[in-house]
Amino acid sequence: MGTIKDRYAIVGVGESERSRKSGTTPLHLALDAAHAAIKDAGLKPTDIDGFMNYNEGDSCTSHQLATYLGVRPKYVKDIQGGGASTEMLIADAVALIEAGQLNTVLIYRSMNGSSGTRVGRGYDPDMLQGALSGGSFVIPYGSASPSQWFGMYATRHMHETGITKEHLGHVCLSFYEHAQRNPKAFLHGKPLTMENYLATPDISSPFNIHDSCLELDEGNAIIVTSAEKAKDCTSKPVYIMGMAARQCHPHAHYWNDIDQVASDYVAEELYENAGVTPDDIDVASIYDCFSWVVMRQLEAYGFAKRGEVGDFVAEGNLKIGGKLPTNTAGGMLSEGYTHGMNNAIEIVRQLRHDYEGTDRQVEDCKIGICTGWAGPDIAGAMILRN
Amino acid sequence: MTQATTAYQKPIPLKDIDNAPYWDAADQHQLALQKCDDCHAYSQPPGPTCAKCGSGNVSWEQLGDDIKATVYSYVVSYRPFLPGFQDELPTIIALAQLDNVPEVKIMGNILNCQEKDLEIGMPIQMTWVDITEDRALLQWIPVTN
Numbered sequence: 001m002g003t004i005k006d007r008y009a010i011v012g013v014g015e016s017e018r019s020r021k022s023g024t025t026p027l028h029l030a031l032d033a034a035h036a037a038i039k040d041a042g043l044k045p046t047d048i049d050g051f052m053n054y055n056e057g058d059s060c061t062s063h064q065l066a067t068y069l070g071v072r073p074k075y076v077k078d079i080q081g082g083g084a085s086t087e088m089l090i091a092d093a094v095a096l097i098e099a100g101q102l103n104t105v106l107i108y109r110s111m112n113g114s115s116g117t118r119v120g121r122g123y124d125p126d127m128l129q130g131a132l133s134g135g136s137f138v139i140p141y142g143s144a145s146p147s148q149w150f151g152m153y154a155t156r157h158m159h160e161t162g163i164t165k166e167h168l169g170h171v172c173l174s175f176y177e178h179a180q181r182n183p184k185a186f187l188h189g190k191p192l193t194m195e196n197y198l199a200t201p202d203i204s205s206p207f208n209i210h211d212s213c214l215e216l217d218e219g220n221a222i223i224v225t226s227a228e229k230a231k232d233c234t235s236k237p238v239y240i241m242g243m244a245a246r247q248c249h250p251h252a253h254y255w256n257d258i259d260q261v262a263s264d265y266v267a268e269e270l271y272e273n274a275g276v277t278p279d280d281i282d283v284a285s286i287y288d289c290f291s292w293v294v295m296r297q298l299e300a301y302g303f304a305k306r307g308e309v310g311d312f313v314a315e316g317n318l319k320i321g322g323k324l325p326t327n328t329a330g331g332m333l334s335e336g337y338t339h340g341m342n343n344a345i346e347i348v349r350q351l352r353h354d355y356e357g358t359d360r361q362v363e364d365c366k367i368g369i370c371t372g373w374a375g376p377d378i379a380g381a382m383i384l385r386n
Numbered sequence: 387m388t389q390a391t392t393a394y395q396k397p398i399p400l401k402d403i404d405n406a407p408y409w410d411a412a413d414q415h416q417l418a419l420q421k422c423d424d425c426h427a428y429s430q431p432p433g434p435t436c437a438k439c440g441s442g443n444v445s446w447e448q449l450g451d452d453i454k455a456t457v458y459s460y461v462v463s464y465r466p467f468l469p470g471f472q473d474e475l476p477t478i479i480a481l482a483q484l485d486n487v488p489e490v491k492i493m494g495n496i497l498n499c500q501e502k503d504l505e506i507g508m509p510i511q512m513t514w515v516d517i518t519e520d521r522a523l524l525q526w527i528p529v530t531n
Contacts, residue, residue: 129400134431136399136409140523141495142477145467152481156459159506205462256430256491258459258481 042234
């Protein structure tokens, strides 16, 4: 996909209110997010001819959303997916626009992630034994929550690299600090100290509640179009320099190989497509379903060498003012959680310099990275510029 | 260690067309592993074909009942995410690397283990817990000298 460099852009972003109990349906939340993104782009709903979403059986369909926007679209697509799906669907949208099938695509993720289906509570055991590859070798042992699955990877990686619980705490503290600058962050007004972090009991080692993403009711939307069509929008376009949309972990049975993650494979292709190196990145959104997942990706995407990631975060490099300001709205640990899309929205806003004149703006940032992680086996990422 | 329980609440491993030989062996307190006749790689968990080379020429190797391993990684779980675990918290869930076949790792709980004694690399031994009249579950216990 190297040939797409700078020829496609994100021209609109928007979100609904976020809460623990929306009192409404994912369709309403999706409509709120879509209206906000369309307004942000300066478009009319009928300018959108493609609608896409990812869900885990917990959302409305693209067809429903288009219907209630008063649009008869050319194309709708609903995929089963979690983290990394934002990047995958943006890649699909670019491919369809490139093929001349569509002009402008709205991608959304809407969920009652707190009051409805809640991932962190674990999944139905009988469903999982059949659906998860090798499920019957995992579920009978009580392992049914992402905190337990990723914890197994984290414990081994921390053992090998010397990353400590306190290092994980620095990831949390950095993002919580950003949330204190973002009035719309769910944990705005709830700062975190290392003392409090370390005193909080684990849910599944090595993770406590602060290491885990918030589960909220929320809808997000992003609009993608060609650089040519972006000129018709009132927003400042953020151009896609490169993407690496999907890579599977080399093993079908990932419980037998917890040392590799898909991000290791995505990184090389991503930088090659975008024509930049990690040193060129000014601002980052790193998928943060758990604090450790950020650490492992910082290593995979070349921001710190293996064995040095702990020091990198302890030095404050993830904070605004650090070497790699990351998850500057608070991330999924403290702003909100839509399986990654809220982090993608934030990177767009940073690159547009929407926060100019405030302490939230990463000064003079030009190039940003946004990564997704759908478990160790699937990853996606994109590099954007203003 | 064998204990019969009358009302087992936890999920019972589902046997299917691909994994039945593994769980049938477990029910007899034995370990069986799937192996590829072409590339000679083990497949754990087992599948319809070899996950390393795609060959359909797979067979089962019997490894007996004296299985030693070390802890490759682990999670200590303080909340029950599945039925039946609420009475046995915290639950230790570990990935065991087999001594004789180090390329194979098998998940299980470590029973009779204090959290403070748990560490990566610690020696453990396979055991079987009878969970119903005709089913048994592979588990692990610390090796004691």
